[in-house]
Structures are given as C-alpha cells and as structure tokens.
Amino acid sequence: MDPVTDPLTGPVADPAPDAVPNTPASLDVRGLAFAYPDGHQALFGVDFSVARGERVALLGPNGAGKTTLVLHLNGILTGGTGTVTVAGLPVDKRNMAEIRRRVGIVFQDPDDQLFMPTVREDVAFGPAAAGVKGAELEACVERALTLVGMAEFGNRPPHHLSFGQRRRVAVATVLAMEPEILVLDEPSSNLDPASRRELADILRSLDVTVLMVTHDLPYALELCPRALILSDGVIAADGPTAALLSDDELMRAHRLELPFGFDPRSVPASG
Ligand SMILES: Nc1ncnc2c1ncn2[C@@H]1O[C@H](COP(=O)(O)OP(=O)(O)O)[C@@H](O)[C@H]1O
Ligand SMILES: [Mg+2]
Numbered sequence: 001m002d003p004v005t006d007p008l009t010g011p012v013a014d015p016a017p018d019a020v021p022n023t024p025a026s027l028d029v030r031g032l033a034f035a036y037p038d039g040h041q042a043l044f045g046v047d048f049s050v051a052r053g054e055r056v057a058l059l060g061p062n063g064a065g066k067t068t069l070v071l072h073l074n075g076i077l078t079g080g081t082g083t084v085t086v087a088g089l090p091v092d093k094r095n096m097a098e099i100r101r102r103v104g105i106v107f108q109d110p111d112d113q114l115f116m117p118t119v120r121e122d123v124a125f126g127p128a129a130a131g132v133k134g135a136e137l138e139a140c141v142e143r144a145l146t147l148v149g150m151a152e153f154g155n156r157p158p159h160h161l162s163f164g165q166r167r168r169v170a171v172a173t174v175l176a177m178e179p180e181i182l183v184l185d186e187p188s189s190n191l192d193p194a195s196r197r198e199l200a201d202i203l204r205s206l207d208v209t210v211l212m213v214t215h216d217l218p219y220a221l222e223l224c225p226r227a228l229i230l231s232d233g234v235i236a237a238d239g240p241t242a243a244l245l246s247d248d249e250l251m252r253a254h255r256l257e258l259p260f261g262f263d264p265r266s267v268p269a270s271g
Contacts, residue, residue: 024088034080057220104174164195
C-alpha cells in the first residue's frame, strides 16, 4: 500500500480509501529521542503516524519505552529531540493547554485520575477548567458517562466503584474533553473477564482515534487493526495486528508471547 509517488513532488495520491483529504494525522511522531536526567536513554528515534479514526496497538516488552513515549504525547515529558504533532499542532510549551485537551491519556491506575468526591465532579473537572459551565457542562458530563455506560453512577464516590467501573469513569474524564486521540496505557490490566469485555465494547463503539499500549495481545488483535512494536526505543514493526502476531520470529525477537493455545489466525480481523 505504498502511496503513488512522483519522484519530484513526493506522494501524489493517498491510498487509504477512507482517508479524509486534507485531514492532518491525529498523531505524528518524528525522530523522537529521549534520555532521562540520569542519562538512561529510553527512545532512540521513534517515527510513526496515526490517521484520524484509526485504532492502533502499541506493543513491546517491559522497558521498551512505551510509557516514556506516551508521556511525550501530551508534553508531560519534553526536552528530547524530534517532534510530536497532534492534529497538526506541535506539542510544545506554547500549545500545552490545547494539547492537553486534544490528547486524552487514560493511565494504568484509575486512582491516579479520580480524586473528586463524586463521579460527576471528576468527569466535570477537565471541561470546567477549560471554561465549560452550566447546562453545557451537565450535558458534556452526561454524554461522557453515557458513552462508558456509567450514567447511573454520577452521584457515587469513585472509591465505592469496582476497579472496572473506575477505569470506565477514567475513560469518561478524558472523553469529556472531546479529545483528538485517546491514549490508553494497559486498559485491560486488572480487569475481570466481564469488565474486559465491556471495556472492549465501549472502545469499539467510540468514534475517536485510539492508541492503546497493551501486553494483552488478544485484546490488541480484537480492537486494533494495526499494531506497532516498540523495542529498545525504536519502532521495530508497524503493520496489520494479525500479521505481526502471526510472525513467530518477530514475536520471539521482541519477547511478545501469545497466551497458550491462542491462534491469531483463528480470530476474525478487527475493523
Ligand atoms: N524516571 C526514569 N529515570 C530513568 N530511567 C527511566 C525512568 N523511567 C523509565 N526509565 C527507563 O527507561 C526505559 C523505558 O521505560 P518505560 O518507558 O517505562 O518502558 P515500558 O513502558 O515499555 O515498560 C526503561 O529502561 C526504564 O528503566
Ligand atoms: Mg509502561
């Protein structure tokens, strides 16, 4: 699926059938390299792009740099080299408020994200800080809670909910900002099978670009048509999830293991 390329002017036709002309990628990462202050280099030149509406899994062994990469997407970490661009807007100090609105990160532990006395207040927090008020704010909270199936729980204290419900509320806090891209760090971890299934149904129903960091390879296959493998701080593979997971050598080389007996070829492709 290489673009038709004119040697003088570059790509002249976009091969993606559903691509909206002139819509910038939801996320574009170019040459991103980063070393922590202690000198440990975690990223060595990461390049990839996620088109609007895509759902992409970010796979890779422990220590590969996945969380480091995620923390660059909304400018929590900066100071490396290379660029990150969200819907055409560079992630830099001048744009930080707008970038934080556009990039919704759902952290691994929902308790890092929920800190208000009620679910409703947690979901209202971001939009209220961005100036949304009154009936508009109510509608925004209602909409976000409905998207994650938690509309009945607005008045409950988050700490009275199950872990799976708290994770759904954490997703709602981010959706309330109407982000350009939803980034999830290990969304299925610590969920029981029913909660895992419910979250998958929610993620599939959303009309939003998704980048999902996960160790749960069946979950990646089920939800994300495309996957990236980050390994030793570089993108080692980028392609259809089913193709990557079916490549035994590639999987072994990056310490990715399918659950015993799971055959990626037996699962219908996600879409
Ligand atoms: N605050 C930090 N200071 C120094 N090194 C770090 C820090 N955080 C992570 N690292 C190192 O950077 C590398 C990438 O870590 P991380 O992005 O957390 O990987 P992953 O999320 O893929 O497991 C690892 O070698 C890790 O030990
Ligand atoms: Mg991590």
